[in-house]
Every structure is written in C-alpha cells, then in structure tokens.
Amino acid sequence: xxxxxxxxxYLIKTRGQQVTLSCSPISGHRSVSWYQQTPxxxxxxxxxxxxxxxxNKGNFPGRFSGRQFSNSRSEMNVSTLxxxxxxxxxxxxxxxxxALSNEQFFGPGTRLTVL
Amino acid sequence: xxxxxxxxxxxxxxEGEDVSMNCTSSSIFNTWLWYKQDPGEGxxxxxxxxxxxxxxxxxxxxxxxxxxxxxxxxxISASIPSDVGIYFCAGPPYVQGAQKLVFGQGTRxxxxx
Numbered sequence: 001x002x003x004x005x006x007x008x009x010y011l012i013k014t015r016g017q018q019v020t021l022s023c024s025p026i027s028g029h030r031s032v033s034w035y036q037q038t039p040x041x042x043x044x045x046x047x048x049x050x051x052x053x054x055x056n057k058g059n060f061p062g063r064f065s066g067r068q069f070s071n072s073r074s075e076m077n078v079s080t081l082x083x084x085x086x087x088x089x090x091x092x093x094x095x096x097x098x099a100l101s102n103e104q105f106f107g108p109g110t111r112l113t114v115l
Numbered sequence: 116x117x118x119x120x121x122x123x124x125x126x127x128x129x130e131g132e133d134v135s136m137n138c139t140s141s142s143i144f145n146t147w148l149w150y151k152q153d154p155g156e157g158x159x160x161x162x163x164x165x166x167x168x169x170x171x172x173x174x175x176x177x178x179x180x181x182x183x184x185x186x187x188x189x190x191i192s193a194s195i196p197s198d199v200g201i202y203f204c205a206g207p208p209y210v211q212g213a214q215k216l217v218f219g220q221g222t223r224x225x226x227x228x
Contacts, residue, residue: 042220043203045215091157109156
C-alpha cells in the first residue's frame with residue numbers, strides 16, 4: 001500500500017508570494033492533518049480535514065488555509081509569505097478523524113524556503 | 116497550550132548501548148505515540164500505547180504508558196547505526212474537543228561506531 005505522498009518536496013519562494021502544497025493520503029484514509037516543523041518550535045499542528053470539512057485548527061494566522069477534496073486529497077495554502085514561514089510542512093493521514101485518529105502516518109514533507 | 120516535555124534533548128552513545136528517553140505532560144493523555152524521524156523525511160510511527168501501564172515492544176524498542184497517564188518511556192536495546200535520528204513522543208491531550216496531536220521537542224540520538 002502506497003504511503004502518504006506530498007508534492008512538491010522542495011519549494012523556494014520570496015516574501016509576499018503565496019504557495020500551495022499538496023498531500024495525497026494513504027488509500028482508504030479519510031483524515032488529513034497538516035503540521036509545520038521548525039527547529040525552534042518543533043512540530044506544530046495546523047489543521048485537520050475529514051470528509052472535506054475542517055475539523056480542528058491550530059493557532060496559526062488566517063494566511064494559512066487548507067481544503068480537502070472528495071478523494072481525500074488535501075491542499076494547504078499560505079498567502080503573503082513571510083521569512084518565518086520557512087519550514088518543513090508535513091501532512092499526516094489517518095483512517096478516521098477525531099479521537100480515533102491517533103495513529104497518524106506522515107508523508108515526507110515539503111521543505112519551503114522563503115527568501 | 117498543551118506541552119510535552121521530552122528528555123534528554125540529545126544523546127551521544129556508543130553502538131551497542133541501550134537507550135532510554137522519556138516524555139512527561141502536565142495533563143492526562145489517553146494515548147502515547149512514539150515516532151522516529153530521519154533527516155529529510157517525515158516521522159514514522161514506532162509504537163502506539165493506549166492503556167495506562169501498558170508495555171509494548173517493537174523489535175528492540177520497548178515503550179511504556181505511565182500509570183499516572185502523564186508520562187511515557189521509550190527504550191532501545193543494543194543500539195545500531197540505523198537508530199540514529201530524532202525520536203518524538205506525541206499524543207492527544209485528554210481535553211474535550213481536542214482532536215489533534217501534541218508533540219514533544221524530540222530526542223536527537225547520535226551513535227558513535
């Protein structure tokens with residue numbers, strides 16, 4: 001069974017631009033969560049989607065948004081990029097959402113560099 | 116917000132040594148997860164614990180769910196070079212409506228051959 005895939009793996013943008021990252025969950029998994037990983041802050045939860053609905057959201061500004069499609073694939077968008085947005089963005093999928101979605105499986109991440 | 120305190124932050128050991136790391140929280144967790152992350156990759160789930168006092172093994176790895184439900188331990192026996200990486204504990208805090216994982220800061224394991 002194929003794992004979680006994320007595209008692109010690497011991205012370089014400049015301040016003020018926007019970016020869209022994509023995540024395809026494991027087949028049969030309907031929940032997708034996004035995390036930001038930085039050396040200083042570690043792994044921080046961005047949001048979770050299940051059945052095309054955002055179920056939970058972390059403490060990030062509105063510049064960070066996402067969506068999920070009917071095939072469970074998810075995209076994350078960051079607008080008006082700032083230098084501090086440089087990070088590894090990880091997507092994780094799980095079979096169900098909420099309290100039962102504890103076993104999350106991560107993709108390889110997208111390394112975003114903002115210049 | 117919820118925080119997990121993971122220690123030690125880094126470890127430098129000789130190949131063949133045993134490794135112990137732990138994770139503590141100020142609040143109760145119903146689940147503890149241990150992940151390993153290699154450079155340039157996403158975290159990989161190693162062990163999941165669901166019951167206080169539970170002791171679970173995965174090869175040379177053993178993890179325990181503390182009986183207070185506020186801590187967990189991960190042990191690696193007879194370390195080998197491929198054990199190098201960053202180990203994270205994680206869990207969903209037992210707070211109504213909390214449906215997200217909180218991660219520890221990680222333990223970076225370095226092995227000297």
